[in-house]
Amino acid sequence: MPLRISVVDANDNEPYFIGQMSRTIPEDSRQFEPRFFVKAKDLDATAVISYRILDPTSSYFHIDENTGELLILSDTLPPNNYSFVVEAFDGLFTAQTPVAVTVTDINNHHPAFSDETLGQRILDIPEDIPIGSVVAKVEASDADLGNNGRVHYSIDKGAYGFFEIDDLSGEIKLLKHLDDDVVPHFDLLVTAFDEGLPSMRTSTVIQIQVDNIYLPLPKITPTVQRAQVSESAPVGTVVATIQTDTNTLNSEEDLDLKFQFVNPTEARDADNKVVQNFTATQVSVHICSLFQFL
Numbered sequence: 576m577p578l579r580i581s582v583v584d585a586n587d588n589e590p591y592f593i594g595q596m597s598r599t600i601p602e603d604s605r606q607f608e609p610r611f612f613v614k615a616k617d618l619d620a621t622a623v624i625s626y627r628i629l630d631p632t633s634s635y636f637h638i639d640e641n642t643g644e645l646l647i648l649s650d651t652l653p654p655n656n657y658s659f660v661v662e663a664f665d666g667l668f669t670a671q672t673p674v675a676v677t678v679t680d681i682n683n684h685h686p687a688f689s690d691e692t693l694g695q696r697i698l699d700i701p702e703d704i705p706i707g708s709v710v711a712k713v714e715a716s717d718a719d720l721g722n723n724g725r726v727h728y729s730i731d732k733g734a735y736g737f738f739e740i741d742d743l744s745g746e747i748k749l750l751k752h753l754d755d756d757v758v759p760h761f762d763l764l765v766t767a768f769d770e771g772l773p774s775m776r777t778s779t780v781i782q783i784q785v786d787n788i789y790l791p792l793p794k795i796t797p798t799v800q801r802a803q804v805s806e807s808a809p810v811g812t813v814v815a816t817i818q819t820d821t822n823t824l825n826s827e828e829d830l831d832l833k834f835q836f837v838n839p840t841e842a843r844d845a846d847n848k849v850v851q852n853f854t855a856t857q858v859s860v861h862i863c864s865l866f867q868f869l
Contacts, residue, residue: 588618589668596661597675598645602652603683607645614643615663615670622665629660629671636676645674654680654720680720682771688779689714692745697782702753710738711781713745715767723771731778732764738783740765747781755787795819 592615598607615624626643628636635649638661645661657676662669692713700710717724728745730738735758740747747763761783768776795817802815 588622590615590617590622590624590663590665590670592616592663592670592672595675596672597677599677599679600652601681602654602678603681604647604652604678605650606647611645612643613638613645613661613672613674615672617665619665624663624665627662627664629662633657645676652678654678680723682719682723682769682773682775684718684724685775686715686717686726686767686769686777688767688777689716693779696780697784699784699786700753701786701788702755703788704749704753706749706751708749709746710749710783711747713740713747713765713767713779713781715745715777717769717775719769719771719775723769725770726767727770729766729768730763731766733762733780735761737761738763753785755785759785759787761785 592613596613598611600607613626615626617624624643625640626638627640628638635647635652635657636659637646637648638644639646643661643663655678657678659674660671661674662671692715695711698711704710713728715726715728717726727742728740729742730740730747737750737753737758738747738761739750745767747765761781763781763783764778765781766776766778768774796819800815800817
């Protein structure tokens with residue numbers, strides 16, 4: 576009778592890993608694509624291998640003990656370089672391999688203006704402030720990393736050529752002289768934007784009120800006036816009263832006005848003909864001796 580002997584495989588081989596175990600994923604990942612298996616091999620045909628993470632550095636990852644598939648546990652995966660060790664166990668022998676997961680930053684945060692910037696959105700500046708003066712400085716931060724977190728600044732509206740902003744520092748400078756009578760108020764639409772693709776942007780409005788420091792010029796009304804005087808009128812005779820519109824002045828204390836004749840000055844006779852052979856100075860002096868301004 577033939578003797579049949581069955582050879583049963585013994586667990587006499589250690590499990591082993593092949594190659595590097597690493598993967599790079601963006602921070603918004605909820606699973607590895609393609610799926611990430613950290614699997615060991617074993618020469619024993621009947622070997623059953625189980626897996627575990629040794630000394631995990633975070634709670635962001637988990638490994639399936641039966642399949643060796645690495646899974647993402649967290650809904651929030653901060654950008655970082657994560658490394659840990661996975662152990663394979665066949666019931667008798669163990670093997671270990673380092674695993675590295677690089678989580679890259681995505682541009683998912685808008686720049687945020689600082690509280691100090693938001694607190695100075697209403698400014699008063701005098702109209703005689705020198706050109707080149709820094710009238711305000713804005714500051715914003717971005718929670719993203721690298722280029723995604725580098726912030727630049729622009730004025731998108733409302734400067735009218737009077738102001739510019741430094742692209743990097745956020746300083747707002749005056750480019751030309753201010754005049755309260757021309758533009759008394761500015762609403763600057765200031766934007767902070769990052770270098771991400773696509774760029775994330777945040778805007779705020781800086782209100783600038785131009786304070787008047789110069790007295791407004793009085794207005795003579797009417798602008799053209801004529802007066803007649805007899806050639807026999809004595810010196811000191813009041814022949815006309817020049818009036819000004821004082822509604823543009825600030826107070827009664829501003830009414831210290833002085834008057835004088837300015838060229839060109841024209842004299843006409845009773846026939847309404849221009850008097851010749853008089854220089855402007857002679858006419859002005861002659862007229863000043865006849866007219867009194869009130």
